[in-house]
Amino acid sequence: MEGFLHPKSTNRAFVMFTEIELEEKIHKLKQDLIQIAVTTGINSQDTICASQKLDQHIMTFLKLSYNIRQRK
Template structure:
């Protein structure tokens, strides 16, 4: 019976196994979490600014809806503005990656 050293990278079969396992893990991680594992620490400043604006507008929308009602023109206008910001955020995060239309 032949003994196989699992961590001996000089053997071709183990080299292929370790490389394919690592490739599978990286591709699964990237697909599952929608991010590159090597760029996890990088966060776009425009994205953070847009998240802040979205959260502020959510609070404003709730306040306007409490004061004027759900069907008031002010509530609908604020809701439309929030929809535009959320769409912009999603395009930047999942689309082409640019938030150039933020300005």
């Protein structure tokens, strides 16, 4: 199984994610976003932050997925 190196490392050590782990993380963030939006409102700062975090993970997944497929 292919792995992804997470580009945002806090201490120069890369964290390894598999494609499945990233997909699971994105799914969890989607669920969290829905719950936050229901609780605090669609335009709340908490909802916006959760949405941005989800967007970052989706973009990371898409970029890394594209790069791996280009190498094949």
